[in-house]
Amino acid sequence: MSDFLSSGWSTYITLVTLVGIFWCIWLLFSQRKTKVILNPDGSVADTGHVWDGDLRELNNPLPRWWMWMFLICCIFSLIYLALYPGLGSYPGILGYTTDGALKASENQAIQELKPVYAKYMGMDIQQVAADPKAREMGQRLFLNSCSQCHGSDAGGAKGFPNLTDGDWLYGGTPEIIKTTITNGRAGVMPPFPQLNAAQISNAANYVRSLSGLSADASKVALGEEVFKANCVACHGVDAKGNIALGAPNLTDKIWLYGSSEDTITETVTKGRNAMMPAQANILTPEKIQLLTAYVWGLSNNKQEQAK
Ligand code: HEC
Ligand code: HEC
Structure with a gap:
């Protein structure tokens, strides 16, 4: 319970907690009646509250068992707060922390x-x-x-x-x-702002052709040029990747991000930075x-x- 920035909060919480518990005990005793109050005709007096026409609230004392339970709960909480942390930053006699x-x-x-x-x-x-x-x-x-x-x-x-x-x-x-x-x-797959949309589309079609996916043949040839100029340093001349850089093999039908032209375009346009x-x-x-x-x-x- 060392999370309070100022000791004022700790004191405040301690006071609210203790005053609350003692107020409960005081309330119990202040409202306590021990005797059953009878009407002159011998019936039990009611509080005057009536529901549903004839349901009267009798003015009986609290049941004994209930009084004791209430008191025991209050005493239990005081003992608990003495032993365990709970009162502001007071650590409790046992010095227990969840940590x-x-x-x-x-x-x-x-x-x-x-x-x-x-x-x-x-x-x-x-x-x-x-x-x-x-x-x-x-x-x-x-x-x-x-x-x-x-x-x-x-x-x-x-x-x-x-x-x-x-x-x-x-x-x-x-x-x-x-x-x-x-x-x-x-x-680190860098973004390629220096490539225009057509070049990236060509490259994407070339990359798709490498693993036998459908690709626009006219773009594939152009894409190969883009690939040779920009991509082989990491993915290799044969596009089989480079484990020293974590550059994926682009010929094996296994995709980290996806094989659609849109996904490859996004990969090349924005780059990718997976973090393990x-x-x-x-x-x-x-x-x-x-x-x-x-x-x-x-x-x-x-x-x-x-x-
Ligand atoms: C600086 C090295 C480098 C260069 C240059 C590079 N890449 Fe990459 N590329 C990577 C790395 C590393 C990854 C894996 C990224 C990750 O793990 O997030 C990757 C991932 C990819 C992927 C995703 C593969 C999948 O399985 O989803 C594609 C597609 C790709 N690159 C295509 C290209 C193309 C096309 C170019 C050239 C325009 C290119 N790369 C240039 C290093 C590079
Ligand atoms: C926050 C997410 C995250 C957690 C947690 C994580 N990983 Fe990874 N892991 C990744 C990503 C993303 C990659 C790909 C990194 C890259 O491409 O550069 C990766 C890559 C790997 C690789 C390399 C795969 C390859 O093809 O070379 C191994 C092995 C691995 N993780 C094992 C583990 C193990 C074991 C754990 C648990 C201790 C773990 N990872 C926890 C995200 C995570």
């Missing part, structure tokens, strides 16, 4: 898992990937940290690569996958080891099964 409780349970989990992790740290990625227990742990880590972008089946989405298809922007060896996860990646966030400061090396094995296994274990 501390989370850290403690995280530390406990780390201690408990240490021997398990140590075993996997000493193994090759291929061996870890072959271990069913490690795959399960890897999958859980993936669902926690990676699925929001890559999808829970790692199948990817527009702008987020599919990690199961054996096609890699940056390369699919265990070492490269680990580097990708640890340090993150930032793909670095995990080095978020996940422990042990977790990155398991994730590397899990991701590597997604495409490689499948091939083994298919053989």
Whole structure:
């Protein structure tokens, strides 16, 4: 509870809380009646409130059990506020914080898992990937940290690569996958303001023709010239991409953003900047080891099964 910018708020909240609780107790006692008030004819007196013609509100004392419950609640809240944080920035006698409780349970989990992790740290990625227990742990880590972008089946989405298809922007060896996860990646496809709409349309048709998609033949030849002049530095003369830059292979029918002429035009006109966030400061090396094995296994274990 150190979030208050000035101690004035802390005092204010403490006062409002305590005055509120004592006011409730005072209210209870000030309104308390112990005796049943009777009318001269012996019937129980009412408050004068009548509903639906004949439904009278009797002026009875509060039930005993209710009074005690009310009082116990007030006392409970006072004890609770003495022990736990709640009164402004007063930390409470027990010094409990949710943050501390989370850290403690995280530390406990780390201690408990240490021997398990140590075993996997000493193994090759291929061996870890072959271990069913490690795959399960890897999958859980993936669902926690990676699925929001890559999808829970790692199948990817527009702008987020599919990690199961054996096609890699940056390369699919265990070492490269680990580097990708640890340090993150930032793909830079620059925009091309120097190209006019016709040149971009030609280039888009050429790019489509590379993977056998329908394309305007007259534009393809012109587009090839545009491509040679502007694109080969990153995508390669054969357009098969460059894993050092994360420039995608444009001949393989696998698309990060999409293959329509409109999408390719948008890619070239505005550029693209996919960001894979670095995990080095978020996940422990042990977790990155398991994730590397899990991701590597997604495409490689499948091939083994298919053989
Ligand atoms: C905020 C979204 C986001 C999160 C979270 C995320 N990624 Fe990524 N990841 C991306 C993007 C975008 C790319 C493509 C980067 C590029 O094209 O430069 C990528 C690329 C990758 C690649 C390289 C793929 C290739 O074809 O070379 C791997 C491997 C990868 N991510 C694994 C993971 C793992 C494991 C996690 C969980 C720890 C994770 N990512 C979490 C967005 C994310
Ligand atoms: C400076 C290097 C560089 C140059 C030059 C470059 N690209 Fe790219 N291109 C990339 C990178 C890196 C990506 C991946 C972007 C990302 O990960 O967000 C990319 C992505 C693309 C895509 C998206 C592919 C998909 O799977 O959706 C297309 C299409 C493309 N480039 C076409 C071109 C064309 C056409 C040119 C020339 C006019 C060109 N690029 C020039 C680096 C480059």
